[in-house]
Amino acid sequence: MSDFLSHLPHLNVIHDLNYASVLRGVAVALLSIVLWNSFYNRRKVHPGSSLGQLPGPPVQGFVTGNVKQLHNLRGWEFHRHLAEEYGPAVQLKEPFGKKGLYTFDPIAMHQVLVKDGSLFQPPRLESGALLLGKGLLNTAGEHHRKQRKMLNPVFSIAHMRSMMPIFYDVVDQLKSALTHRVQSGPQEIDLLGWMARTALELIGQSGFGYSFDNMVDDVPKHKYSMVIKDLVPKLGRLGFARFYILPLAIKLLPTNVRTFIMNITPWKNLHDVRDMANYMHELSVEIYEEKKRALGEGEESVVKQIGQGKDLLSIMMRENMKADTQDKLPEEEIIAQMSTFTFAAMDTTSSAMSRILHLLALHPAVQDKLRQEIIEARKERQGENLSYDELVALPYLDAVCRETLRLYAPVATLMRKAREDTVLPLSRPVRGVDGKDVTEVFIPRGSRVWLSLLNANRSSELWGPDAMEWKPERWLSPLPESIMDSKIPGIYSHLMTFSGGTRSCIGFKFSQLEMKVVIAMLAENFKFSLPPGKEIYWQMSGIASPVIVGDDRHTKLPLIVELANSQ
């Protein structure tokens, strides 16, 4: 395995380099990119309207364009303004004046994610692979398709069913931890912290048969818990560099040169991210090796040494062993899926579960109704845990989850980059800057397209005039025809929350199950209310996260928790 490690680009260092030539190279590359951009923006002959014909907001500055507004932690208003002022297809500016498209038009999104999915790739691929290895999030084309083919069956309903006992074990630990803290009376508790611990333990146990957290200590002790908690905020602090400088450096500089530059750059945050990536990788290798040994020794050993062998990693390794030679994934890619799944699963699901708890605290009548539904279902089962089918069939629990994922999608925007010139059709014309209707937009190769999952889910044209209200009841009657006919390409409930097409969320069923098991237990056993004197604000980070107004240095969701049967 040490051989394998030495092939990872981020672990190599070189020492003797000519600084002046490196800097000259970077300057020439930057200048070429600016000139290339303006050449592309000025081309006149192409099908469809040009991006320049679409209306859009003024830029904040030539260097950053609209990017800072778009990724601002308080960017909700900006995104809402884009939808209300300009409609579903908007011209935005990247750094140095390059034009891009911001859209939530269903047909345009369908083309980007489904029909022309292979032409529109996330720009993160190379930098993401440095962070998490070549897992699903960071591969493309045939490589991605091959991984997806191997991994889709791992997330089947049959496997989700078999994971129920693992889920209930983790949730029992959460119940004991909270009961212990509130048994002598209501307490203010940071639920975001507990949801993050629960989500990590759920993916740890059901993902890899590995426990990160006994859920007993006040703070988790495993280094991985700390690392994964800090990773997203630290990545966020790389900001502009992450989306623009890093991909450029990867494209232009050989591995050893950029590793050298990274190591000598006096930026602690960058070094922290590098060390975190290395640590996550090392732990994944350790867990993988242990499991491989057990699998090699047969099923009995898997059960004895690493639980039931029903976790995603065991399933993945068994599927890979069975696969035909041309479909087999190399070890390195199986290992990369571990950090990939943890990264993709943890903050998204804990954000969604925390949002539900916050909303239940804001809407006590919904909270009571949900509690009642679960108490009655459990009574019918004489207090036994609900089976997979019983749990997913609870209509109000389902409505609360769906409505939260609709109005408050944890991931607000996806970014794509066009690999070829292409034309995107719109489902209805928008008024161009010259007053003429724009029905299709020419997207030059290299342009960015931002897909607004947020605005697609909140469109009053599709969801009706109450689209901005949180109303679980809307899911208890038939949805409006406008949404049923809209051809929204999302894989889940006409929503864009889990995206659509070949790169849609592979874990969406897993995450819904997690949410339902956790929220059902919490709503049945505890009551949640708002802490007096504290206002909670959800930041628009890559994955939405709550802070207390006036103290936005740390993400937190303080709620008053008490036993539900205390009165």
Ligand code: HEM
């Ligand atoms: C509420 C929870 C979740 C939300 C809102 C969510 C959302 C998303 C979105 C929007 C994407 C598309 C990203 C892109 O195209 O750039 C995605 C991809 C992905 N998600 Fe999730 N996710 C959630 C939970 C999970 C869980 C629990 C897992 C794993 C157990 C997971 C694994 C993945 C993976 C591996 C991908 C990449 C798929 C690919 O490129 O083929 N997600 N997710």
